[in-house]
Amino acid sequence: METTTGAGAPTTAGPGAAERIAATALRPARTVVRWGVRHGLASVFLERSARSGDPVGRLLRNPAVRDHPYEVHEELRARGPLVGSSLGLVTTSHAVASEILRSDRFGVGWDRGAAPRLIRWALRFGDELDATGVAEPPSMLVVDPPDHTRFRRLVSRAFTPRATAAFEPVVQRTADALLDALEMRRGTVDLVETYAAQLPVLVIADLLGVPAARREDFLRWGAAAAATLDPGLPFRRYVAAERALRAMHAFLREHFERLRREPADDLVSRLVGLPDEEALTERELHATVMLLLGAGFETTVNLLGNGVVLLDTHRDQWEALAADPSGWDGAVEEVLRHDSPVQITGRTAKADGEVAGREVRAGTRVTVLLGAANRDPEVFDDPTRFDVARGNARDHVAFSAGIHYCVGAGLARLEGVVGLRTLAERFPGLRVSGRPVRRDLQTLRGFEHLPVALR
Numbered sequence: 001m002e003t004t005t006g007a008g009a010p011t012t013a014g015p016g017a018a019e020r021i022a023a024t025a026l027r028p029a030r031t032v033v034r035w036g037v038r039h040g041l042a043s044v045f046l047e048r049s050a051r052s053g054d055p056v057g058r059l060l061r062n063p064a065v066r067d068h069p070y071e072v073h074e075e076l077r078a079r080g081p082l083v084g085s086s087l088g089l090v091t092t093s094h095a096v097a098s099e100i101l102r103s104d105r106f107g108v109g110w111d112r113g114a115a116p117r118l119i120r121w122a123l124r125f126g127d128e129l130d131a132t133g134v135a136e137p138p139s140m141l142v143v144d145p146p147d148h149t150r151f152r153r154l155v156s157r158a159f160t161p162r163a164t165a166a167f168e169p170v171v172q173r174t175a176d177a178l179l180d181a182l183e184m185r186r187g188t189v190d191l192v193e194t195y196a197a198q199l200p201v202l203v204i205a206d207l208l209g210v211p212a213a214r215r216e217d218f219l220r221w222g223a224a225a226a227a228t229l230d231p232g233l234p235f236r237r238y239v240a241a242e243r244a245l246r247a248m249h250a251f252l253r254e255h256f257e258r259l260r261r262e263p264a265d266d267l268v269s270r271l272v273g274l275p276d277e278e279a280l281t282e283r284e285l286h287a288t289v290m291l292l293l294g295a296g297f298e299t300t301v302n303l304l305g306n307g308v309v310l311l312d313t314h315r316d317q318w319e320a321l322a323a324d325p326s327g328w329d330g331a332v333e334e335v336l337r338h339d340s341p342v343q344i345t346g347r348t349a350k351a352d353g354e355v356a357g358r359e360v361r362a363g364t365r366v367t368v369l370l371g372a373a374n375r376d377p378e379v380f381d382d383p384t385r386f387d388v389a390r391g392n393a394r395d396h397v398a399f400s401a402g403i404h405y406c407v408g409a410g411l412a413r414l415e416g417v418v419g420l421r422t423l424a425e426r427f428p429g430l431r432v433s434g435r436p437v438r439r440d441l442q443t444l445r446g447f448e449h450l451p452v453a454l455r
């Protein structure tokens with residue numbers, strides 16, 4: 001019953017009472033089926049392969065490895081640039097990652113029509129807009145052209161270099177205000193909670209025209225929903241993620257209605273008010289805005305947190321940057337390279353072909369370890385060394401490559417530079433003062449808690 005929406009046009013025909021009751025009664029069964037097809041099968045598989053010692057299984061399953069993935073990356077690298085694993089093929093090579101990410105022989109989508117009948121039934125039965133996350137179609141992250149091109153064109157205007165540069169005063173003002181509040185507190189604080197998470201969520205809220213007052217809700221929902229990027233999520237965490245997704249979709253629905261009535265000068269108002277020939281369906285609109293909102297803060301928080309920890313353990317470099325702030329651009333690139341906020345992505349071969357001298361058949365999944373490619377000794381000298389003055393740090397693939405290259409890369413860099421530079425200016429004596437706690441995630445890499453002493 002979904003219809004394309006123009007400004008002010010009705011969106012979906014509401015279900016009748018009987019349909020609503022049936023949908024509610026079926027909800028728990030649909031949640032179980034959804035989890036089973038999206039995570040349950042992968043979870044059994046990964047568990048088994050982790051037990052058998054498979055490096056990818058261990059990487060995705062073992063919490064100790066999650067905190068220190070780089071040793072497993074080196075184990076894989078020693079086997080070759082593109083190697084078989086429990087999840088299909090996997091690459092740690094910068095050259096192979098770049099080739100695959102840029103190649104039109106690989107895509108992010110997969111042919112659902114070719115799946116076994118039971119899977120197709122499960123996908124259909126479990127399909128529900130309000131339970132759909134950013135790693136599922138029609139999120140642009142996981143759709144191929146021509147849909148990808150259509151979604152990307154609609155949002156990229158808001159992220160041109162010029163549009164991003166015009167955003168610098170907002171980022172600076174936001175950082176200043178957050179640090180003013182910390183100035184009053186001094187002592188020991190959790191820097192993720194008070195700063196690293198707050199800056200990106202406030203900036204993206206401003207850019208998308210969503211109310212900053214809801215930021216604690218966004219952060220809570222985002223933290224739970226981010227787990228859906230990881231394969232093989234346990235049932236309990238999936239249920240928590242789904243609850244967060246439902247709350248987010250409900251918020252977005254109201255927000256779109258408000259903007260249809262009272263459009264403002266922001267990206268989301270433009271998206272809900274597109275002329276009929278360009279208009280997004282309700283589902284596409286939800287997917288696009290949810291991705292922008294989530295990607296806008298769930299990743300940059302990790303850049304800021306990882307940066308503070310790396311510079312705390314390389315104190316001389318923090319002090320050099322405090323003395324000469326012109327080095328911050330390079331420092332942010334080196335943080336992105338050395339401890340990449342998005343560690344993993346993947347592609348599926350659309351046609352038979354050869355990569356790195358290896359036959360890759362259509363339908364083969366290739367896991368691309370971005371964090372490992374960014375430590376490839378073929379590209380980066382002495383790659384485990386953290387060096388903010390490294391000449392080619394910017395050659396990293398932390399923002400991916402090819403048609404899915406991060407739309408928000410410029411904004412993330414701006415937030416990284418302004419966020420870290422301003423922190424160092426205001427608190428040059430800042431030190432990590434307790435044990436930082438990593439987020440319990442594999443695809444995203446960052447800290448959940450980061451105790452610091454403000455000085």
Ligand code: HEM
Pocket residue numbers: 140141142152204291292293295296297299300303340341342345346398399400401403404405406407408409411412
């Ligand atoms: C340090 C911060 C960030 C990192 C490391 C990062 C990383 C990435 C990566 C690796 C991808 C592509 C994944 C793939 O190829 O499969 C991506 C895509 C994307 N990012 Fe970011 N991102 C960051 C910040 C942002 C921000 C601030 C936004 C703002 C809205 C954003 C919006 C997006 C969107 C919309 C996509 C999908 C692009 C597409 O599929 O065409 N990201 N990001």
